[in-house]
Amino acid sequence: MTSAFAFLLASRQCEIAELEQLARSCELVGAVARLVHALQRERGISNVFLSSRGQRFARQRREQQAECERAEAGLRQWLDALETSATPVGNGSRLFSRIALVLHALEGLPALRERITGHELVAAEATAAFSVLIASLLAVVFEAADSATDPDVSRALVALLHLMQGKEFAGQERALGARSFATGHIDAAGQQQWRHLIESQQSCLQVFADFSQAEGAPAGVASPPSPGSADLARLRHLGCTGDGALDSAFSDAWYETCTRRIDDLHADEDRLARHLRTLCERRIAQAREDLSDQRAVLDRLLGQARPVEPDAPAPLGRQLGRAVFEMAQTQSRRLQDLSGELEAARARLNDRKTIERAKGLLMAHRQISEDEAYKALRQLAMNQNKRLVDVAEALLSLAEVLPARDRPFDGAQDGAKKSSFG
């Protein structure tokens, strides 16, 4: 017969299991962050290599490839453990499909490198290929953040996701600038893309800065100007606002300024990853201690409840029942409170989901690509001077009045939706 007692302890044990799973996700995110950073460096180096027609950075490229391989091996170790482990993974279906995409993209990496070595690609194409791979890695971090069950860990993961995304925009900016300074010119579309990268970067890093400030992190971690920031502003101004002619003498300064900045951001990533580890460890230790305290109290009461017949099954004495009730009530209230806080911490992830849904709607409705749908949304937001998520929400609220058209991937489900129940 199941008892309140058994479920009270089972609840604590589940909580610990959930936290341990979260700790594993955080380790996975750390391994992803290291590979992303190595790939961003390789992308930057490959850009200089290609733009200089192989004259520069050939050695650095070889060294960086070896670095990437080490980081990849580190990630694969986590993935092997994940695939063979019997422990459940929160949000497994989405996480695993994201990992499948990462592994597919990694399988194409040797071929990409060969084509760069053979100068079969221009710098912009190589950048785009690396960026697709990195985007697939960031999507894994998104899923990990989305499956977090603890508000503090969730907040830290959301901050890390935005820091990584902001750093990725910084890496793309470095690549774009490196190409432009190396070739000595940039067109209007390039300048618009550059401004877009700066803007997106700042909005992502602001999320991280807000988090750092709220957590009382040491000053100067993120948004306050990092050294070289004045140089960066000057070089950006040259690149984005001029008539398109650029002085290639600034190539090195640009590359170094950006690299310093990206390395600073990477140091922040490392700090935040360590913070995440400490946070998980502390939570798990606390939950274990609470479980053991509860057990001790209940065992003592259980002992008192059966002093007469030591062999008989212990009846739940009135005092024990009361203790179980009070513990279960405190636990329920605490978990419910955490769950509410979690929703608040996830708000930014939900914004992203809203934007994704609106994009999907546009893609299905106008039969356009993902990229075109994103640009259309962005244009709408700029024209109306609204946030992207507000435009996305407005669009979704109109979904019902738009003529229905089956989306390719869930036609079967549409049938189910229209049927009546009962």
Next chain:
Amino acid sequence: MTSAFAFLLASRQCEIAELEQLARSCELVGAVARLVHALQRERGISNVFLSSRGQRFARQRREQQAECERAEAGLRQWLDALETSATPVGNGSRLFSRIALVLHALEGLPALRERITGHELVAAEATAAFSVLIASLLAVVFEAADSATDPDVSRALVALLHLMQGKEFAGQERALGARSFATGHIDAAGQQQWRHLIESQQSCLQVFADFSQAEGAPAGVASPPSPGSADLARLRHLGCTGDGALDSAFSDAWYETCTRRIDDLHADEDRLARHLRTLCERRIAQAREDLSDQRAVLDRLLGQARPVEPDAPAPLGRQLGRAVFEMAQTQSRRLQDLSGELEAARARLNDRKTIERAKGLLMAHRQISEDEAYKALRQLAMNQNKRLVDVAEALLSLAEVLPARDRPFDGAQDGAKKSSFG
């Protein structure tokens, strides 16, 4: 070595496992709904029994108690299976702590019945005791709805939760009216409570009605007037708006009208529970079929990829790699889209979490009880003519400027929050 192929299939398998778990949660909710209904009847019958000083409904009470015991045994069977099963439970920590509270409340039921038999309680006290037990059961349904991973199932569970909650308000209204008509009078506080029960009931049933309409359910399920509704309106008017003197001749009519209405709502519950079962079965069958289709395509390509050396490990041919990539991409997009839809389906649950958080804040800040905090929020909402959730949100947004005070249950966590990272 882990491959994209392996993770693609693992993603599908996880999806199936998540759906199977959801199907089990829905069965649990069905068992909870049956016990709630039996207890609501017993509460109603006990009210008449107590108000008539044991003259009426003694036989019905015995029969209904047997009915409750059968329903309780049905629920305990599910709980036993849940406790001993090795399969993971989504949201286990919260669900289990809720179940612990239910089991504790059930342990007190025999004593409650004895006190009713011995007329040691007045009707209002007995009603309150049953209502606490039923509230603990509804909290289990809330957690089940909160852990749903499929948007259609989530929508149906949210509708069922509101239908059950609305029916519970209807049950409390029946009890209040039964007491009032039986004793022949009602005071102003009782009338206010009555109006509050009607209002809360309607807003819950509206959620269910919206869902039924969206799903194209047969007309007349919920919000449209059920037979006896004109009688109900007339009797409500007598009870809520007069000078407090009531004609006890209406006792039977009141009890029967309400009971008919509650039984109608229970029929809706049954239909919705069946709909949920069908929905889960259909989803699982579809996911299994998709998995087997994917496997067939990939096995065929895998066969084509190794015609030369049948014993060598199969290399992932270019065509196979492409197929894996396309499947993983479709799957990711579909799952992401579902996840966005899920957030939308959960919006009403999140409203409730917001209200819970605001309540918790008030309780901690003003050192008041849960009930007092709820009443304070409600009063604020009425004074400002705003929705409860909007007042709750406004309050939470002010949390930072309110003087900090450690909540009793997470003092340890507050320490962590204030610490810096790195």
